[in-house]
Amino acid sequence: MSLFADLQQLLGASHVQSNEEAAPYLTDKQGRYVGQVIAAVHPANTEEVAAVVRACVAADTPVVVQGGNTGLMGGATPDASGHAVLLLLDRLNRVRVVDTDNDTLTVEAGCILQNVQDVAREAGRLFPLSLGAEGSCTIGGNLGTNAGGTAVLRYGNTRELTLGLEVVTAEGEIWNGLRGLRKDNTGYDLRDLYIGSEGTLGIITAATLKLFPLPKAQATALLAFDSLAQAVQFLSHARAGFGASLTAFELLSADCLALLREQFPEGPQPFLGVSQPWFALLELSDNHSETHAREAFEAVLGDAFEKDLLANALIAESLAQSEALWMLRENMSEAQKRAGRNMKHDISVPISQVVAFVSHTDALLQAHFPGVRHFTFGHLGDGNLHYNVAHPLDSTVDAHMANYAALSLLVHDSAHAHGGSISAEHGIGQRKLGLLDRYKSPVELDLMRRIKQALDPKNLLNPGKVVEVAP
Amino acid sequence: MSLFADLQQLLGASHVQSNEEAAPYLTDKQGRYVGQVIAAVHPANTEEVAAVVRACVAADTPVVVQGGNTGLMGGATPDASGHAVLLLLDRLNRVRVVDTDNDTLTVEAGCILQNVQDVAREAGRLFPLSLGAEGSCTIGGNLGTNAGGTAVLRYGNTRELTLGLEVVTAEGEIWNGLRGLRKDNTGYDLRDLYIGSEGTLGIITAATLKLFPLPKAQATALLAFDSLAQAVQFLSHARAGFGASLTAFELLSADCLALLREQFPEGPQPFLGVSQPWFALLELSDNHSETHAREAFEAVLGDAFEKDLLANALIAESLAQSEALWMLRENMSEAQKRAGRNMKHDISVPISQVVAFVSHTDALLQAHFPGVRHFTFGHLGDGNLHYNVAHPLDSTVDAHMANYAALSLLVHDSAHAHGGSISAEHGIGQRKLGLLDRYKSPVELDLMRRIKQALDPKNLLNPGKVVEVAP
Structure with a gap:
């Protein structure tokens, strides 16, 4: 009996799809990778997942698991060989x-x-x-x-x-x-x-x-800084003043804010005419009350103004205002998309290296790719920047994207040189697999391979992702 | 050349000790295990640690690493064969x-x-x-x-x-x-x-x-509860009210408090004459001020009294009073030691199972070992209890300790049956190694063995601890 028929018998025919039927799952979110499969299966529970894996092992067939297909690294897309079974867990939703x-x-x-x-x-x-x-x-x-x-x-x-x-x-x-x-x-x-x-x-x-x-109250502010260094110093001050109440500290450059204004003219327009180069969205969660949150906010921000750790602050006065401020951050992906493709880098560095990383890398890129535009934002509180780079205004998106490999290499080399990571939160998948040889030591790669071989000796679980093993 | 001479050459003769010279390191803190070694070595830095391991691998010799020798599971004590090298990292102290x-x-x-x-x-x-x-x-x-x-x-x-x-x-x-x-x-x-x-x-x-x-202020209180269930409910209330400011919630039974009074008559005597069966030491860390900490304390405790989640509270009015309350918790080990040996169990269960675990296990032990005395205390906020059992007053410590294996089996079985762990924070070492077959699934033990074999294929790193591998 074929594996396809085996799987139909295990799960019921309606829970096993052909390659054609599985089309929606076979292209990754970004449209970068397209896979082929023997079948896509929808087991009902853990026992059925185990049975699918056993059937695939018996047939020496790779198993690729996929969740919501929202990953950015192609980690959940099978390869084009058509040899794998795609495992979908949508029925395991209890x-x-x-x-x-x-x-x-x-x-x-x-x-x-x-x-x-x-x-x-x-x-x-x-x-x-x-x-x-x-x-x-x-x-x-x-x-x-x-x-x-x-x-x-x-x-x-x-x-x-x-x-x-x-x-x-x-x-x-x-x-x-x-x-x-x-x-x-x-x-x-x-x-x-x-x-x-x-x-x-x-x-x-x-x-x-x-x-x-559940927090009893939340408070949101958009802060303006005279420099990135000031934003980093403020973060340290805010951590001391707010303790664990500090729940978000999201950086946006002035260029990001300008892009948002341009692409969402109907959206919120805070700090119009303000000339600071860096902004941050700060959120505080309070387990006491709105009043308490507000008092803590004013105390810490007031202190920061006195110590010259802050240039300007816009405190949300209502839930609607808070949501409008958050919308800025949430619209960043769409704003970039509307402005044309750019090069995205999900890097992290120690927070103490953020300023050096950004100034060094900005200068490096301008030297090698004059006129590229920086849209730098992200989770400053975690040292995680989305260090994105758009085409020079006197050039085209296509000409810019042709430089992807060379430009990204500079960015990743710089993150690495600043003690950082080339994938802070997006993983490795298949897209960054080839970079690991450059940024991981042979010792670490060897340890990773040994673990892969120990737990998946036949290399059937999502092969060709995260770590390369000898065939 | 012998391994001993090799090691002397690598590290300098003064940093390599013979079995006799190494005596202080060869018995564990509890005096339960005594090992023998080829040598005890004190490398100066990471490169020297690596060189020692390479020399030991070349000589097919196990390496046992030891820190401050304060572990309770014999994990850092070599076996009695005299085949191992003991690695001491006291010079890696930068x-x-x-x-x-x-x-x-x-x-x-x-x-x-x-x-x-x-x-x-x-x-x-x-x-x-x-x-x-x-x-x-x-x-x-x-x-x-x-x-x-x-x-x-x-x-x-x-x-x-x-x-x-x-x-x-x-x-x-x-x-x-x-x-x-x-x-x-x-x-x-x-x-x-x-x-x-x-x-x-x-x-x-x-x-x-x-x-x-660093927190700006701390506040400490000793709380009295009418039942263990009330203490668990209060904990949930306190987590909601204090959020991340809640830094400790340490349980003490009334019997523990009585033991402390008996063994430390010169020590603090809080709640004399109070009849509640359970107490907890609560600590709050505040990033604002003493006043703020005090207000939060009073609000949450006041609310708890109104909701009948708390029977009595003693709030420390000074650093000295706070230290006196903490001394109760810190004296528990010594108080037990002074009262004679008892059987210690470092278990954890989900917090929702704490009440069921304690009442079930107390009753079970009374049925099998009538008159044993329970000294239950520990980190209730983590579901981690030191569930210690002392001899009946009409019997002797020795007669009681002779039942160790049988009694501990009941306690560990009960922790396991309540979704818990037989070692919450003390590890496995050599002392609990034999228990893993009983409480871990074959699947998990197999995964552990595969990882051990992948990362230490010659089984030279601290062999006979944590996991058993086939010789």
């Missing part, structure tokens, strides 16, 4: 346990992130992971890529939000590691090995996640 | 980098925890890891065991406090993973695999640790 006394939530991997947030809120709790794609990405995808987002400063990456996992191994066995424990030192940390491994070591089918108290 | 803008500190593994705390404080920052042995344990040992302590509720275990590591591999190569990044998704999470692996996968030689703002 909330298994809500445990408010333990402040945990156990959900299946196919749950949409926004639904997980909603379930938490209905239970009177906060699940803080928040990112642009939250309406369509799945928690399984978030776990597979250790997703970041806008609340990392306070709550950490997906890794820090996870207590336990359920995983189907490369042999199609089920590891039940769904522990709701804050402390458990009984062996190797398998959980964190699977998180961020992009489906190359095992298939995450469920997770026990941490919940937090 | 602070490499203090980066206040990045809120990180890079230190070598041999640094004493208290010194790391002090270096952070001198830089105007907090390194929050805090535990009883902090004056003698090393940060390398904390990393190797993923140490917990009294600030986990707010700041997490050692794992959550660590951004990067430097590790010597089983082949004597150096992995430089000393990244000071909050976000880095460029491959498998080697860092968290080494943390908590108790020297069985690699030798941690340095780490980049997270720093936090």
